[in-house]
Amino acid sequence: MAKNLVLYFSVYGTAKAVAEEITKQTGSDLAEINPAVPYDGNRDHYNALAHLAKREHDEDARPAIKNAINIDGYDNIFIGYPMWWYTFPMILYTLFDKYDFSGKTIIPFNTHMGSGDGGTYDTIRKLEPNAKVVDGLPVEMRDAETGAADAVSKWIKSLEI
Template identity: 30%
Template sequence: MDKYNATGRVKKAIDIILGLLFIALLGYSFTGAPFHEVAGIVFIAMTIIHNIINIKWYKAIKKGIYNRKRKIAVAVNFALAADMASILLTGIINSRYLFHTGIHMAGIGRIHAVLALAGFVLIAFHVLVHTFGRVQKKYKVLPAALVILISLLAVLMDVWLLPYVKRHFLTVEVDQETAISGESVDFNGRKILTVYFTRVGNTDFADGVDAVSGASLLLNEKKEFLGNSQVIGQMIQDAAGGDIVSINTKEHYPSSYSDTVSAASEEMGRQELPELVDMPENIDGYDLVFLVFPLWWDTIPKPVEAFLNRYDFSGKSVIPVVTHGGGGAGRSIEDIKAVCSGTVVEEPLEIYCGDIPYCREQVTEWLKGL
């Protein structure tokens, strides 16, 4: 009896840990990529242990009568196993820290997220099928348990799914002047150049641009598109002074966000640098260069690499500012240093894209520390 109770307690502990880990994994946008990857490996390991402890279920799968409830339970379990395997595979491909496969697949992050949400639903059914029947028999609280489960699902969708949809599929309206204006920071007469790259100015947006095309974009009071990096660049210029330049490509990116992701992946695969236009002849007169860019495929976009290859940065300090959706700076700083060998490349400022319209104070405090 003691052995049975001990095993039962271990099962419950593992199930609780799995539940908490999965909730934390769904909060990727809040926890960041390093924690997400480590927690994901721990979750998979705990899932394997969960299945080993419940090995009797597999041994009995060919025995007994299959009523409707059992058929549903088996279907849910195998669907959940397939989903977990797919999450692991897409997670490894999309890994930025623990695994370096070198594979770039357009949309793999989004597929991983959809599989995770499907996994949440399957886990809810798994718990319902395997647990609530016993709870109802002993405590007569199945209706209440269902209400709790549905409420929990609704809360999680509100906390994690809706912010994800807003970040990836909707534009955010901001007052441009209010967003960029704030306290000034004195750089003791050093000449400052702020350079930014964004989709705005490098994309021919279709009329009535769809929601997907609005990903990573802001909308000002005149209903004009603003790029995330553009807004950050304007914040830096407003605070530090100096000049500001946008990186412009001759060939523009597609209007659709998903097509832009694919185009960027193809650029990475070809190792080609795009041709830049309307750029300054040189940047000889500057001491500090703030380089603002979005994280694309875990590194600097190819137009940013083209900019770095175009000019001589000797005697200057390059200060990267990375906008991201949860991946931090990725390997972008290492890649900048590789291109600008012999140049001082400072530690980056990393800004989560959802914070960009409201991060002027954060930018100011960071500038004060330079």
């Protein structure tokens, strides 16, 4: 049987909620991408996070990942993240720089407030040319807050994993 991992980065908790829902519905293992320098998850401080995220984006930064992530032995890896400034947070670039997903199937999902996936599934295809990257699931933030169980269920069925 294929082994599945759900890997996610989340600051406000919505990508986390979707990750947990996918984990529940697929019986996958779950792992988080933890930044070495934590981001402020207080939504009242949005402006400061927006400013920091923009700077990281403009500087093409590679924020360090604190934890070792084990992707060995997994066939299918769900990767979830929020949209930040029309793409994924720069720490996802760190992930794809650091880990080689060759031969694996990447199943992306993301949370957003209107940008959809913003072309990030294609970005992953470019960064991991030797992985199979399937079409992912974009979830609007307000639906993602509670895990988006129905949308996740429909999507999982369509994946045939």
